[in-house]
Amino acid sequence: MSVFAGIDLGGTHTRFAVMADGAFVLSEKYVTTDLMAAGPKLAGVIARYREVADRAGRKPQAVGIGLPATLDADRRVVLSAPNVDGLDGLDVVSLLEGAFGVPVVAERDVNFQFFHDMKASGRTPRVALGVYIGTGVGNAVWINGFYTGAHGSAAELGHIPVPGATGVCGCGKVGCLETVCCGRWLKGWQERNAPDTPIADIFARHGDHPDIRNFVETAAMSVATAVNIIDPELVFLGGGVLEMPAFPFETLKTRLLAHARAPFPRDVLEVRLASNLGDSGARGACLYVAGKFGTVQ
Ligand SMILES: [Zn+2]
Structure with missing residues (x-):
């Protein structure tokens, strides 16, 4: 079974999605300020991801995270995230790969939303x-x-x-x-x-x-x-x-x-x-890492 996870860290809400064998099996929404208040260095997001992955029953083999931020050219470090405190300067990819133990891809949130729409268009x-x-x-x-x-x-x-x-x-x-x-x-x-x-x-x-x-x-x-x-x-x-x-x-x-x-x-x-699904950003993150890390079937 191929399992991928997507996180869409938004200014107001953060959504998690899990995709197994190409089908979305889980989608959850939390208040971003609550997650960010849990501790520095995305501690709240990491803790919630672990709960979500546990509920999905299988460990995702790669994770995509969309951020309301400008990222550096290597797509690792947040340059500026005016709507979410505690993100500026973070090397999100190193941090999350260390925590999750699988490859992580970070992108601007809008890019994953767009990727979802492109995939959905066929x-x-x-x-x-x-x-x-x-x-x-x-x-x-x-x-x-x-x-x-x-x-x-x-x-x-x-x-x-x-x-x-x-x-x-x-x-x-x-x-x-x-x-x-x-x-x-x-x-x-x-x-x-x-x-x-x-x-x-x-x-x-x-x-x-x-x-x-x-x-x-x-x-x-x-x-x-x-x-x-x-x-x-x-x-x-x-x-x-x-x-x-x-x-x-x-x-x-x-x-x-x-x-x-x-x-x-x-x-x-x-x-x-474009689609108006609330979780299209999290879904797009799943689809993107599935395309990047999934095995061709
Ligand atoms: Zn401007």
């Missing part, structure tokens, strides 16, 4: 792109593997500069895409302009407002920027904002294609809505 593209608009903007680039750049810091679409934007981003820069095109911006708009509208109903009730239409256009232009640079076969668009009721996905797709270079990639580009 396609194996050479070049693909993922953009996930939630609280912030997550981005994954696949060029025969995760494209991570010279220093590990590639695929940061959320931090491209936007003309006219003046807000300070969580990364410390001024005018990043994340300051004008993410769930945080929508929440601010709702508080200023439509305090009586629940945030989930922004698109349903105010989708025609020029500010909201501009939000969708900004998203389309930004994704098209990445599309025109990497020329992907497949694009996944997802995240909490796109899952809101009445989000104009078809408009986003149409405007994205309007800004894409023709004839390629525009005429052949496949644009898909």
Whole structure:
């Protein structure tokens, strides 16, 4: 039996998944602050993993962990994890391999979510792109593997500069895409302009407002920027904002294609809505290490 485990350490929740012989057999969710409060050096995550692996009944032969962080070029050390205290500077791979006794692969959380979506699509593209608009903007680039750049810091679409934007981003820069095109911006708009509208109903009730239409256009232009640079076969668009009721996905797709270079990639580009499974990051981590360490059957 082949057994693999995935951990998706998120800003709010941490999910564990176990896959045996290609089928997901276990998926569990815990509050990240509780796990991180258990002790330094991921003590809480390690303890919980051991319980999860025990319940699965078989020892996973490799573990993938997704982190809400930038990682170094070797994908071992956390450079910056602004939303989870206690991760900065940790050599996560050495730490977890020492604790688990099996190979560990660390990646940005969005990369494993994207890998799950790519696998679920049944396609194996050479070049693909993922953009996930939630609280912030997550981005994954696949060029025969995760494209991570010279220093590990590639695929940061959320931090491209936007003309006219003046807000300070969580990364410390001024005018990043994340300051004008993410769930945080929508929440601010709702508080200023439509305090009586629940945030989930922004698109349903105010989708025609020029500010909201501009939000969708900004998203389309930004994704098209990445599309025109990497020329992907497949694009996944997802995240909490796109899952809101009445989000104009078809408009986003149409405007994205309007800004894409023709004839390629525009005429052949496949644009898909990403999965909205809560544990797709943990599942993607399983699938990735299964592909890397599993024996060919
Ligand atoms: Zn930024």
